[in-house]
Amino acid sequence: xxxxxxxxxxxxxxxxxxxxxxxxxRVSEWCGHSPILEEDIALxxxxxxxxxxxxxxxxxxxxxxxxxxxxxxxxxxxxxxDLRNVLLVELPNGDFGQTLMRQFxxxxxxxxxxxxxxxxxxxxxxxxAQKASKEVAYHLERSADTVVGLGDGTPESHRxxxxxxxxxxxxxxxxxxxxxxxxxxxxxxxxxEPSGLRADYDALVGRVLADATLTIPEGKFAHKGxxxxxxxxxxxxxxxxxxxWLQRAYPGCEW
Amino acid sequence: MSNETTPSRSEWPLWExxxxxxxxxxxxxxxxxxxxxxxxxxKNARDVYTRRNEGxxxxxxxxxxxAATAPGEKGPFFEPSESKVYRHPTFFDIPDEVGHM
Numbered sequence: 001x002x003x004x005x006x007x008x009x010x011x012x013x014x015x016x017x018x019x020x021x022x023x024x025x026r027v028s029e030w031c032g033h034s035p036i037l038e039e040d041i042a043l044x045x046x047x048x049x050x051x052x053x054x055x056x057x058x059x060x061x062x063x064x065x066x067x068x069x070x071x072x073x074x075x076x077x078x079x080x081x082d083l084r085n086v087l088l089v090e091l092p093n094g095d096f097g098q099t100l101m102r103q104f105x106x107x108x109x110x111x112x113x114x115x116x117x118x119x120x121x122x123x124x125x126x127x128x129a130q131k132a133s134k135e136v137a138y139h140l141e142r143s144a145d146t147v148v149g150l151g152d153g154t155p156e157s158h159r160x161x162x163x164x165x166x167x168x169x170x171x172x173x174x175x176x177x178x179x180x181x182x183x184x185x186x187x188x189x190x191x192x193e194p195s196g197l198r199a200d201y202d203a204l205v206g207r208v209l210a211d212a213t214l215t216i217p218e219g220k221f222a223h224k225g226x227x228x229x230x231x232x233x234x235x236x237x238x239x240x241x242x243x244x245w246l247q248r249a250y251p252g253c254e255w
Numbered sequence: 256m257s258n259e260t261t262p263s264r265s266e267w268p269l270w271e272x273x274x275x276x277x278x279x280x281x282x283x284x285x286x287x288x289x290x291x292x293x294x295x296x297x298k299n300a301r302d303v304y305t306r307r308n309e310g311x312x313x314x315x316x317x318x319x320x321x322a323a324t325a326p327g328e329k330g331p332f333f334e335p336s337e338s339k340v341y342r343h344p345t346f347f348d349i350p351d352e353v354g355h356m
Contacts, residue, residue: 036267038288038299045302142298149291 004188017057018085024050076247087226088171101164104143121189151212173222270296274310
């Protein structure tokens with residue numbers, strides 16, 4: 001394993017794990033509610049993939065932290081201010097188009113960063129990336145196709161997809177923020193600096209959104225505060241209420 | 256058998272799904288699903304029918320393109336072969352050296 005400050009490594013790992021934890025929970029909210037059976041199962045598969053990745057990231061985070069905490073402890077017993085997911089993934093599902101647009105905007109970033117993590121200097125990070133990158137390649141293929149299908153679909157589906165993009169785009173920038181933790185990870189060869197991934201991201205997302213006949217908003221403003229824990233949106237607390245309720249009400253409950 | 260005459264307004268077309276399993280030589284019909292086009296039908300088949308690592312290959316075909324026997328023709332079509340045992344090669348002794356056939 002690379003010579004790296006454990007505190008910084010822990011932060012990096014919970015950033016990865018909280019993204020998949022919170023998005024996985026959000027996507028799971030569709031289970032049983034999707035417009036058609038096929039999409040329902042596809043979304044449930046995605047949610048389960050993300051949950052599986054969460055377990056790997058947070059298990060490793062707990063080990064690095066050295067306080068004997070399991071992935072479950074980290075997932076269910078931290079409050080909003082301790083979570084390190086980007087704001088994008090905690091935003092509400094909205095309509096099906098908004099859910100799929102959010103998924104696509106995250107999948108594109110996710111697939112790019114996992115591609116770099118395949119070459120991480122940290123053995124465990126590399127192993128997690130190996131498993132996750134295959135799953136995420138499929139997530140991206142599926143969400144990109146759906147974004148194109150709905151964006152370049154009927155007038156109503158186009159309108160809804162453009163509205164989703166307009167709403168979500170200001171949350172994209174946070175994924176490419178680079179701070180001291182990212183620089184520490186980059187200099188140890190554990191992970192790339194997020195800012196360096198932006199060009200690939202813009203090329204990929206630009207291509208798909210052009211196919212989808214959608215227009216990327218011009219504004220450069222980016223909402224921030226999730227991945228550094230400064231300030232999450234109001235939506236995260238509500239999500240945690242539901243996700244953590246059982247462990248909060250019945251501590252240590254297992255089944 | 257064709258449902259081309261009754262296009263549904265908002266329903267996606269029906270696709271039949273065939274999957275070749277890990278150890279199988281041929282694709283087997285596993286069920287059906289709805290999808291807007293062939294590519295999505297394959298993706299949906301992947302998500303609906305191969306969640307437990309069932310397959311190594313997927314075929315989909317739009318249900319309306321399958322020509323099938325009519326249930327009413329069952330008698331003339333299939334029953335005549337019932338009484339023709341000589342069509343089964345069970346009257347020959349196969350030498351042991353031949354092994355599994």
